[in-house]
Amino acid sequence: MEPLWIIKTRLDPLSRRLISLLWMSPIQRELYSKYNDVVIVDSTYNTNRFQMILCIITVVDNNYRTRIVACAIIEDETLDTYRWIFDSILNETGVSSRIVFTDSDPSMICSIKDIYPNAQHLLCIFHIDLNLQKKLKGKLGNQFEEFRSKFYACQNSLCEELFERRWNQLIEQYPAAAKYLFDTLYSTKNSWAVPWIRKLFTTSAQSTQRIESINKHVHDKVDRSTSLCNLLVSINDHIKNDEHLEKFEVERNALPTIGMPMLNTRFFSQVDAIIKELLTPIMLGKQRSQMNQFICYDIKQITEWHHLMEVKSI
Numbered sequence: 001m002e003p004l005w006i007i008k009t010r011l012d013p014l015s016r017r018l019i020s021l022l023w024m025s026p027i028q029r030e031l032y033s034k035y036n037d038v039v040i041v042d043s044t045y046n047t048n049r050f051q052m053i054l055c056i057i058t059v060v061d062n063n064y065r066t067r068i069v070a071c072a073i074i075e076d077e078t079l080d081t082y083r084w085i086f087d088s089i090l091n092e093t094g095v096s097s098r099i100v101f102t103d104s105d106p107s108m109i110c111s112i113k114d115i116y117p118n119a120q121h122l123l124c125i126f127h128i129d130l131n132l133q134k135k136l137k138g139k140l141g142n143q144f145e146e147f148r149s150k151f152y153a154c155q156n157s158l159c160e161e162l163f164e165r166r167w168n169q170l171i172e173q174y175p176a177a178a179k180y181l182f183d184t185l186y187s188t189k190n191s192w193a194v195p196w197i198r199k200l201f202t203t204s205a206q207s208t209q210r211i212e213s214i215n216k217h218v219h220d221k222v223d224r225s226t227s228l229c230n231l232l233v234s235i236n237d238h239i240k241n242d243e244h245l246e247k248f249e250v251e252r253n254a255l256p257t258i259g260m261p262m263l264n265t266r267f268f269s270q271v272d273a274i275i276k277e278l279l280t281p282i283m284l285g286k287q288r289s290q291m292n293q294f295i296c297y298d299i300k301q302i303t304e305w306h307h308l309m310e311v312k313s314i
Contacts, residue, residue: 022072032069035059039097042211060203063282066210082111103127123192126207139176
């Protein structure tokens with residue numbers, strides 16, 4: 001009865017059996033219109049008696065919290081199914097995502113490229129790690145943990161040149177892993193390696209793990225014997241709890257507080273006055289913390305430098 005709800009269904013053309021269901025509430029629709037810069041998509045299994053797959057789509061709000069903006073129950077993970085999900089959301093909201101995090105599911109990746117051609121698709125580093133363990137742990141044996149550590153050092157390189165150097169070293173040192181690294185990961189390096197993704201606004205996300213807590217909440221209440229109705233109730237409980245926490249944070253942040261003097265007000269008073277007008281309290285606190293860390297780090301470096309000079313003079 002509420003016209004702002006989005007509810008889409010797909011039926012089997014012959015049996016008229018439900019094969020897909022997508023929904024967005026008015027509040028979720030508003031969240032998606034505001035915070036579509038970074039969208040995280042993940043699917044989970046064993047949530048209902050019909051063995052249908054639960055697909056959860058989330059964003060990161062201005063308080064740095066993960067918010068569900070759409071859910072879908074689907075029978076399979078084919079290209080047509082994921083294309084139907086993203087196409088339905090785009091047609092109903094008119095909003096095109098900018099950054100989309102997913103796992104390595106080829107159907108999901110292709111559907112995103114089809115529906116959101118201007119969006120930047122990024123791969124979840126958590127799922128890449130799972131695939132490394134699955135594909136290379138047996139081949140590398142007791143060398144795997146050392147390889148894994150060097151792979152992450154390569155992934156976190158600060159510049160493209162350093163990444164390439166470390167990547168070539170991985171290939172040389174671990175020839176058993178060379179084929180998988182080159183054939184599967186190297187061609188998609190701009191979707192998971194820091195030298196490329198650090199140029200994008202990602203809310204510091206590198207994976208779909210923000211959804212894992214949501215999946216845990218759902219799985220704590222449902223299993224493979226749960227009805228679809230009870231599954232929807234469980235998801236709705238999580239969404240209602242998020243909305244309650246948001247209202248609580250707004251009310252709490254409205255209360256006047258007196259805190260300890262901050263280094264940022266002493267050294268960055270003009271910048272602090274500007275960001276205080278623009279940021280939410282949680283994000284303001286994160287920025288002030290960064291300023292304080294910078295000052296403390298700088299003081300530590302100066303102290304160590306003076307100490308070194310004194311030692312040399314002696």
